[in-house]
Amino acid sequence: MAASIAIREVTKTFETADGPVHAFGPSSLDIQPGEFVSLLGPSGCGKSTLLLMVAGLLATTSGEILSRGEIVKGPRTDIGIMFQDNTLVPWRTVQGNIELQLELRGLDRNSYRDRIAQLIANVQLAGFENRFPHELSGGMQQRAALCQSLVHKPETLLLDEPLGKLDAMTRETIRRDLQNLWMSSRPTVLFVTHSIEEAVQLSNRVCIITPRPGRIERTIDIDLPWPRDLAVKKTMAFAKHVSTIQEIFHGFGVL
Numbered sequence: 650m651a652a653s654i655a656i657r658e659v660t661k662t663f664e665t666a667d668g669p670v671h672a673f674g675p676s677s678l679d680i681q682p683g684e685f686v687s688l689l690g691p692s693g694c695g696k697s698t699l700l701l702m703v704a705g706l707l708a709t710t711s712g713e714i715l716s717r718g719e720i721v722k723g724p725r726t727d728i729g730i731m732f733q734d735n736t737l738v739p740w741r742t743v744q745g746n747i748e749l750q751l752e753l754r755g756l757d758r759n760s761y762r763d764r765i766a767q768l769i770a771n772v773q774l775a776g777f778e779n780r781f782p783h784e785l786s787g788g789m790q791q792r793a794a795l796c797q798s799l800v801h802k803p804e805t806l807l808l809d810e811p812l813g814k815l816d817a818m819t820r821e822t823i824r825r826d827l828q829n830l831w832m833s834s835r836p837t838v839l840f841v842t843h844s845i846e847e848a849v850q851l852s853n854r855v856c857i858i859t860p861r862p863g864r865i866e867r868t869i870d871i872d873l874p875w876p877r878d879l880a881v882k883k884t885m886a887f888a889k890h891v892s893t894i895q896e897i898f899h900g901f902g903v904l
């Protein structure tokens with residue numbers, strides 16, 4: 650099976666007033682269709698840089714990235730993408746913000762009404778369709794942004810620490826929503842996080858990124874049953890995965 654995302658000896662160097670900064674690579678990785686893969690590493694290791702290169706929002710310095718066999722040469726329109734700061738516009742309601750994604754892509758809103766209603770229900774936002782972003786909590790805003798990124802049924806979803814600014818309880822709730830949405834439609838997901846527990850809970854595979862310049866040092870298969878609920882998180886197997894990853898980062902000197 651052809652990889653959904655193929656990363657081939659990719660590097661990124663930024664030119665600065667103080668000289669070049671080697672931010673990432675070289676690294677290679679194949680992500681299969683329907684996989685949920687996390688990029689896990691300390692702040693500043695280049696994991697978000699890699700995600701932006703996969704999205705076509707940042708050019709590689711060397712190497713290449715392929716999406717379903719085609720080289721990524723610029724911004725991609727066939728993906729869903731979500732950042733730590735949501736992209737909701739303040740003058741539109743929850744429903745309007747989700748529909749905006751369709752309008753920008755030239756898609757008929759009426760054809761997606763059932764899809765929008767289902768997404769809203771899946772993330773517990775039913776009844777809030779006509780609320781504006783300022784009327785929502787931070788967690789509710791992120792749920793709306795998640796619906797916005799998924800409404801057009803992308804085959805690939807790129808998530809750049811979308812839960813990073815949320816409190817622990819809200820973060821856990823949205824992890825559950827994200828997991829359920831992924832299980833229902835199985836898009837290919839590339840997820841950036843610096844939370845070890847989060848990566849283990851959500852992923853098929855976790856890619857360990859070294860401190861800068863970031864490299865994919867190791868990929869760990871997470872062989873735990875789905876859904877990854879509280880019962881799974883209490884198991885020795887879950888704890889072993891977390892401990893293994895902690896030991897790796899301890900070896901890097903970041904824990």
